[in-house]
Amino acid sequence: MRSYQKNWLEFVFFKAFAELKAESIKTYLSFLWWILDPLLTFLIFYTVFGIFLQHDSQNFIPFLLIGITIWNGFANTIYHGADSLIQNHAIMQYVYLPKWVFPTVIVLKNILKFFVTFILLIIIMIILGFEPQKSISTIFVLIFLYLFLIYSSTLFVSSIIPFFPDLKFLVNHFIHLLFFLSAVFYSPDMLSPIQQRILFLNPMAVLIDAFRDVIIYNRDPNWNWILLVFIESKAIFFLGVSILYRWDRIYPKIIIQ
Amino acid sequence: MKPIIEIRNASVRYRTRLSWIKKEEIWALRDISLSIHRGESLGIIGKNGSGKSTLLRLLAGIISPDFGEVIIKDIRVGLLALQIGFIPNLSGHDNIFLSGMLLGMDKKKIQKRYKDIVDFSELGDRIYDPVRTYSAGMRARLGFSIAIQLETDVLLIDEVFAVGDIHFRKKATEALKTKLFNKEVTSVIVSHHRNILNNLCDRIIVLENGKISKKFNL
Numbered sequence: 001m002r003s004y005q006k007n008w009l010e011f012v013f014f015k016a017f018a019e020l021k022a023e024s025i026k027t028y029l030s031f032l033w034w035i036l037d038p039l040l041t042f043l044i045f046y047t048v049f050g051i052f053l054q055h056d057s058q059n060f061i062p063f064l065l066i067g068i069t070i071w072n073g074f075a076n077t078i079y080h081g082a083d084s085l086i087q088n089h090a091i092m093q094y095v096y097l098p099k100w101v102f103p104t105v106i107v108l109k110n111i112l113k114f115f116v117t118f119i120l121l122i123i124i125m126i127i128l129g130f131e132p133q134k135s136i137s138t139i140f141v142l143i144f145l146y147l148f149l150i151y152s153s154t155l156f157v158s159s160i161i162p163f164f165p166d167l168k169f170l171v172n173h174f175i176h177l178l179f180f181l182s183a184v185f186y187s188p189d190m191l192s193p194i195q196q197r198i199l200f201l202n203p204m205a206v207l208i209d210a211f212r213d214v215i216i217y218n219r220d221p222n223w224n225w226i227l228l229v230f231i232e233s234k235a236i237f238f239l240g241v242s243i244l245y246r247w248d249r250i251y252p253k254i255i256i257q
Numbered sequence: 258m259k260p261i262i263e264i265r266n267a268s269v270r271y272r273t274r275l276s277w278i279k280k281e282e283i284w285a286l287r288d289i290s291l292s293i294h295r296g297e298s299l300g301i302i303g304k305n306g307s308g309k310s311t312l313l314r315l316l317a318g319i320i321s322p323d324f325g326e327v328i329i330k331d332i333r334v335g336l337l338a339l340q341i342g343f344i345p346n347l348s349g350h351d352n353i354f355l356s357g358m359l360l361g362m363d364k365k366k367i368q369k370r371y372k373d374i375v376d377f378s379e380l381g382d383r384i385y386d387p388v389r390t391y392s393a394g395m396r397a398r399l400g401f402s403i404a405i406q407l408e409t410d411v412l413l414i415d416e417v418f419a420v421g422d423i424h425f426r427k428k429a430t431e432a433l434k435t436k437l438f439n440k441e442v443t444s445v446i447v448s449h450h451r452n453i454l455n456n457l458c459d460r461i462i463v464l465e466n467g468k469i470s471k472k473f474n475l
Contacts, residue, residue, distance in 0.1 A: 011358040015342075018355055022346040025387075094338035095359050096319045249321035252314065255273050 008101050016108040034113045035120060038072050049185050057187075062128055062216050067184035069121045070208050073114035074150055075175050081106040081154035082171050085162045085251055092252040099244045099251055103158040107151050118143075125215055135214045138221070142214065145226065146207050149233040155240030159247075162254050182208055203229040260292035261332050261443065262316055262411065267325035268467075269311050285311040287467040288325070293411070298437060298444045300454030303464035309447045312464065313413050316445055335361055335409035339400035339420070345389035349380055349399055352388050356403045370406045377432070378402035379425070394421050401425075405432050411443045412436065 024030035045064055049055045057063060084102040085092075092099075161167055182204040188196050199205045206229050210221030269286040285308045293299060293316070303309050314320045317336045318329055342359040343352050353374055357367040367374075375384050378399045380391075388396060397420040420429055437444050437457055448454050454461050455475060463471040 007363070010364055014354060014358060014364070018344060018347055018351055021351070022344045025346050091342050091359065093314070093319070094336050094341050095361070096317060097359070249319065252320050253269070253271055255271055 008097060011097075012101055012104050012108060015105045016112070019105065020109055020112065034116045038069055038117050041072060042068050045185055059216055062125060062130065063187070063212060064185060065121055065124065066211050066215060067182075067208050069114075069117050070146065070211055071179065071182060071184045071204065073110065073117070073146075074153075074204055075179065076113070077107055077110040077150050078154050078157055078175060079172070080110065082157045082161050083168055084154075084158045086165070089162075089252075089254075096249075099159075099248055100155060100241065103154045104151075106158075107154050111147060111150070122215075130215060131218070134218060135220075138214050139211075142207060142210055142221070142226075145229055145233065148237070149203050149207070149229060152233045152237035152240055155244065156236045157240075159240050159243035162251055163247075178202060178204060181205060184208065200225050200228075203232050258294055259330075260294050261330045262293040262334070263328040264289055264291045264315065264322075265326050265328070266290055267315060267322035267327060269308075269315060269320065270323045285467055286315070286322070289467070289469060290325075291462070291469070293443060293445065295410075295443055296440050297460070298446065298458045300458035300461040301445065301447045301464060302449070302451060302454060302461060307464040308467040309464055310415060311467075313415055313445065313447055316411070317413050332410040333361065334411040334413065335407050336413040336415065337404045337407060338415075339404055340396060341400075341404075343388055343396070343400070346387055348386060349375075349378075349384040349388055349391070352399070353384075353403055356400070357406065360404060360407050361409065362406065367406075374399075374402045374406060377405070377428075394425075397421055398425055401429050405429070405436065410441075411445070414444065414446045416448055 027033060029036065042065060045068060046061070049064070050060055081103045084106050085099060088102045091097075157171055161171070181199060181202050183199065188199055188205065188209055191199060200209075206222075206225040210226060213219050213221045267286060267289050268284060271283045271285055273281045273283070289308075289312065291312075301309050301312060311320070313336060315322060315327055316329075317334050318327070319336070321327070338360065340356065342355050344355060347355070353371065354364065354367055357370075357374075358364065362370075375381075378384070378395075378401075380395060380399060383391070383395070384399075388399070391399070401420050414433075420426060434457070436442060437446075444457075446454060446457060451461075459475055461473045461475065462469050463473075
C-alpha cells in the first residue's frame with residue numbers, strides 16, 4: 001500500500017533550515033548560541049578539571065575542547081531527536097509521510113550546528129599550534145563515521161520512544177552515563193587494558209579518542225576500533241530503519257497522552 | 258469499472274494505555290467495506306466519534322487497518338489539511354512553502370503558485386510578518402489558500418468549509434466547488450451538515466459506531 005510517491009529530501013532540508021531560522025528569532029543572541037553553548041560547557045569543565053583538580057597535562061585545553069565538541073554534537077542531536085515523532089504527531093494525522101523524515105530533520109539541523117563549532121575548533125587548534133592538515137583525509141573519514149553514528153542512534157531512539165514514552169527519561173540517563181564512559185574529560189590511557197577494551201565498545205569513546213589522536217598527537221587512530229564503530233553504527237541504523245518502516249502506518253494511531 | 262480505492266472488511270483500533278498493565282481498546286472502525294470510483298464524490302456523515310476521520314485517514318493511506326485490507330491504486334491521494342506544519346515564528350511566506358511541501362507539492366510548483374496563494378489569502382504585505390502575529394481568521398485564510406492548490410487524483414476533505422469571515426467563506430466554498438465539480442477529481446467529504454453534502458456529493462454513507470449504517474444515492 002502506498003500513496004503518493006514523493007521526494008521527501010527537499011522537505012527535510014527546507015524544514016531543517018526553517019526550524020533553525022525560527023529558533024534564532026526566539027533569542028537575542030540567535031546564531032551566536034551555536035558557539036556560546038559549547039564554549040560555556042568548556043569553561044565549566046576547564047574550571048573544574050583544569051583549575052580546581054589541577055589536571056597537569058600540557059595539552060589539556062585542546063584535549064578538553066575536542067572531547068566536548070564531539071560529545072555535544074552527539075548528545076544534543078539524540079536528546080532533541082528522541083521525541084521527534086511525538087513532537088510531529090499532529091502532522092502525521094493529516095499527511096502520509098515516511099517517518100524517518102522527522103528524526104532526519106533534527107539530525108540535519110544539529111549537524112549544521114556541529115559543523116560551525118567544529119570549524120571553530122579547527123581554527124582554535126591551528127592558533128594553538130597544531131597542524132591537523134597533515135591528516136585531513138583521516139579527519140574526513142572520522143567525521144563521516146561520526147555523523148553516521150549520530151544519524152543511526154537518533155533514528156533508533158526516535159523509533160521506539162512513541163511506543164514507550166517513559167523511555168525518554170531513561171534516554172536522558174543513558175546519555176549521561178555514556179558521557180562518563182566516553183572519556184570526554186579524561187584519557188583512556190589512565191585505565192587498565194581490560195577497562196580500556198570495555199570502554200572502547202562505546203563508539204563515542206573510540207571516536208573522541210581518534211579525533212584527539214589525529215588532531216593533537218598527529219598519529220593514526222586505531223583502525224580496528226574504528227571498524228567496530230562502523231559495524232555498530234550500521235547495526236543500529238538497520239535496527240532503527242526497520243522499526244520505522246515496520247510501524248510506519250501505526251505511529252499515527254498511537255494516542256499521545 | 259474497477260475502483261481506485263478499495264477497502265475490504267477493514268477494522269481499526271486505537272489503544273490507550275491507562276496504566277502499566279491496564280489497556281483500553283477503542284474500535285474506531287468495524288468491518289468496513291467501501292469502494293471509490295474515479296470521478297465520483299462520496300459524502301460521509303456521522304456523529305462525533307463515529308469513525309469519520311479514521312475512515313478518511315485509512316483512505317489517505319496514513320494509517321493501516323488492524324484487520325482487513327486497503328487497496329490504493331497507483332494514484333495520488335491527499336487530505337485537504339489546513340495550517341498543517343505551520344511554524345508560528347516564521348513568516349507567512351516561509352509557511353506557504355512548509356505547508357505546501359507537506360501537502361505534497363514540490364518547491365517549484367509552490368513558487369509557480371505563490372502569487373495565487375497570496376492573492377487568494379488577501380493577506381497583502383502581511384505575508385512577510387510572522388504567522389504568530391496573525392489573527393485566527395488570517396491564519397485560517399492562509400491555510401485554506403495553500404491547501405486549495407493541492408492537486409491530487411483523490412481529494413479528501415474533513416470539515417473545512419467554515420473558515421474566515423462571510424466574504425471569505427463564500428469565496429472558499431466557490432473555489433472548492435470548482436475543484437470538486439471537475440470530473441477528473443475524485444473526492445471524499447466528511448461533514449456534520451447533510452445539506453452541504455447533498456449539494457456536493459453523488460452518494461452519501463452514514464457512519465455509526467464505526468459501521469456503515471445507511472447508504473444513499475443522490
